[in-house]
Amino acid sequence: MNTMQLRWNDLADVKRELAARDWFPGTSGNLSIKVDDASFLVTASGKDKRKETNEDFLLVDAQGEAIEGYAGKPSAETLLHVEVYGKTDAGCSLHVHTIDNNVISELYGDKGEVTFAGQEIIKALGLWEEYAQVTVPIISNYADIPKLAEEFGKYVSTDAGAVLIRNHGITVWGRDAFEAKKFLEAYEFLFSWHIKLLILKGR
Amino acid sequence: MNTMQLRWNDLADVKRELAARDWFPGTSGNLSIKVDDASFLVTASGKDKRKETNEDFLLVDAQGEAIEGYAGKPSAETLLHVEVYGKTDAGCSLHVHTIDNNVISELYGDKGEVTFAGQEIIKALGLWEEYAQVTVPIISNYADIPKLAEEFGKYVSTDAGAVLIRNHGITVWGRDAFEAKKFLEAYEFLFSWHIKLLILKGR
Amino acid sequence: MNTMQLRWNDLADVKRELAARDWFPGTSGNLSIKVDDASFLVTASGKDKRKETNEDFLLVDAQGEAIEGYAGKPSAETLLHVEVYGKTDAGCSLHVHTIDNNVISELYGDKGEVTFAGQEIIKALGLWEEYAQVTVPIISNYADIPKLAEEFGKYVSTDAGAVLIRNHGITVWGRDAFEAKKFLEAYEFLFSWHIKLLILKGR
Amino acid sequence: MNTMQLRWNDLADVKRELAARDWFPGTSGNLSIKVDDASFLVTASGKDKRKETNEDFLLVDAQGEAIEGYAGKPSAETLLHVEVYGKTDAGCSLHVHTIDNNVISELYGDKGEVTFAGQEIIKALGLWEEYAQVTVPIISNYADIPKLAEEFGKYVSTDAGAVLIRNHGITVWGRDAFEAKKFLEAYEFLFSWHIKLLILKGR
Secondary structure, X not given: OOHHHHHXXXXXXXXXXXXXXXXXXXXXXXXXXXXXXXXXXXEEOOOOOOOOOOOOEEEEEOOOOEOOOOOOOEOOOHHHHHHHHHHOOOOEEEEEOOHHHHHHHHHOOOOOEEEEEOOHHHHHHOOOOOOOEEEEEEEOOOOOHHHHHHHHHOOOOOOOEEEEEOOOEEEEEEOOHHHHHHHHHHHXXXXXXXXXXXXXXXX | OOHHHHHHHHHHHHHHHHHHOOOOHHHOOEEEEEEEOOEEEEEEOOOXXXXXXXXXXXXXXXXXXXXXXXXXXXXXXXXXHHHHHHHOOOOEEEEEOOHHXXXXXXXXXXXXXXXXXXXXXXXXXXXXXXXXXXXXXXXXXXXXXXXXXXXXXXXXXXXXXXXXXOOOEEEEEEOOHHHHHHHHHHHHHHHHHHHHHHHHHOO | XXXXXXXXXXXXXXXXXXXXXXXXXXXXXXXXXXXXXXXXXXXXXXXXXXXXXXXXXXXXXXXXXXXXXXXXXXXXXXXXXXXXXXXXXXXXXXXXXXXXXXXXXXXXXXXXXXXXXXXXHHHHHOOOOOOOEEEEEEEOXXXXXXXXXXXXXXXXXXXXEEEEEOOOEEEEEEOOHHHHHHHHHHHHHHHHHHHHHHHHHOO | OOHHHXXXXXXXXXXXXXXXXXXXXXXXXXXXXXXXXXXXXXXXXXXXXXXXXXXXXXEEEOOOOEOOOOOOOEOOOHHHHHHHHHHOOOOEEEEEOOHHHHHHHHHOOXXXXXXXXXXXXXXXXXXXXXXXXXXXXXXXXXXXXHHHHHXXXXXXXXXXXXXXXXXXXXXXXXXXXXXXXXXXXXXXXXXXXXXXXXXXXXX
């Protein structure tokens, strides 16, 4: 199996698992995986991610332009993935809409970020100190995608990271599909844990 | 495969997926799909939608009357689907009971409608502007079905739409099964997001 | 297939579906189905209901005593099922622990009953009037099973019904497995809907 | 099949079921099962527990040191399992992170324990009296694992038990995989029931 096929399979695995959790409501969400320095696979626009087809992903170049020979259109938000691969050595980037990441993004949207501390799952993000804390930036949800990508890109500098878009969703990236999914699960756990504590303890 | 078989399979796919989410509690809910201008398939009355059988759907005419040769009875609420196909060019109509669509319908029932804004998922409803908002009408839950259908029909005019019935459920329609399910997922996401924010921020 | 096998399969179907919803936490819950006037099948005591085996159910007589030739012990709460088959013509009885039925039983336990009205799903309970309401009795959770069964039996008179046991669970019965499961889903929907509205609107 | 294979299969069964419930977010959690007095199987460090491979578990000695011939590294928290097998006759130990066990551990963390009473599911823990109550200790989440294991070990004395680690998760142990899973489900039920009642009734 060549690199393209291996990466296709990696991304299909992640897509299947996240779809089973209903993390792509209304055909939302988009995923990508790097194939080489000049290209990455990205989900096709507007498809039901519960279904598996040979047109689920398209190969695009480093600028996000579709490479000939692929059916369909790349995700409307491909430019955000371009930021990730252009500015870091990450290998996979996942964008999903969940109720809880949307709720967190609205609760802390005016502040522009949300910080978590004192939670064991933070270790899954690679932070192993006893009092580790993690801050996720929250950007405005510009309808204009190049503008959104530009704003998003300001927070993209390390090979692992996450950005919340207000009332829209989260984008998480990591070295490969395994790591990006691990980070995504850890962030979603932080969001759900924090929300439930807020409901019980007040804000 | 003929048109009837293709549409049957489309509707069976949607039914299977929504059943797996437990969106048909107590045999509730009903689904339909247009076959041609003179007929549509509709779920049989009173069946467990977790099961798949050859009697899951019946062909009915444009007035919702069963066409000879089909076992069982059409859903008691077939007349609402008649409104959809009679007044629009929609091709599929889905009615489900979820906890969250029932809760929203009660919270905003006196007002007669509920409006959502500032949520990315609204784009899944075909509204792409930055400040798009969407309003869902909420009608009373008349036990008399012809009366319910008449009230429902007042809000049926475009090929894509949704109506909440108070403490009963939502009916969503679209061009085909893919679109109707996409809209339904987007509305349910809006409801769950809004409810969780209400719990956290108060009303 | 003989009657015993048919009923075994009916009960196994219900068990599989409810287990997938995690409605049998910690080996809790018990199910039964009538085979004839002199016997019924009941779940074996203390088994993980996620697993399917040939020892999942035992045949017991009308008094709940195990009939020779079956491995294992009948559920410790078999006497409650004896009440159902002794006092009504019901054919299936389901007892499950869910978070929401336990929460409702505690919230309204002092009152001894809980009433729901103005909800479409009430029709699934066979009540079709526009302003139908349904009341579920809530009994104390006696550790002594014969005493619990006696108290439970006071509320068993019709072929379809339900009783909540405080901080323990619900028992629902109906004509057959299909009907009992339909009723159970409807009650659980009522509980979850009511709880979410209470959280939002206060008590 | 030899003992090692039997225990491997027991643990793989539990892992599969808990993974399907998403109780291992971000590769968190670890599981172990005793093979004999000198060794136990423990989950490998840092793997996605949704996947099933021949490297999921490693055989370690009574001190938690990997026995030659196994790929990968034992879980970073293997020392906690060493406490269980060293101090009791338990045969299986399960550690998972759930939203609700983390929330309970934070709500009652300052108190150092949480007590439940008046709940039927307590019987699943082997406590059959009418007014049985159960107390779960809550320890601080030391980043230093030997220190965490030492603190944890103070609460390990009986063949069945549970300890919450603040904002980290629960460890539950029992005679075998069946019993440990039964206990875990019962504790999680207690946590979720208690949290929902707190939300409704206030603290």
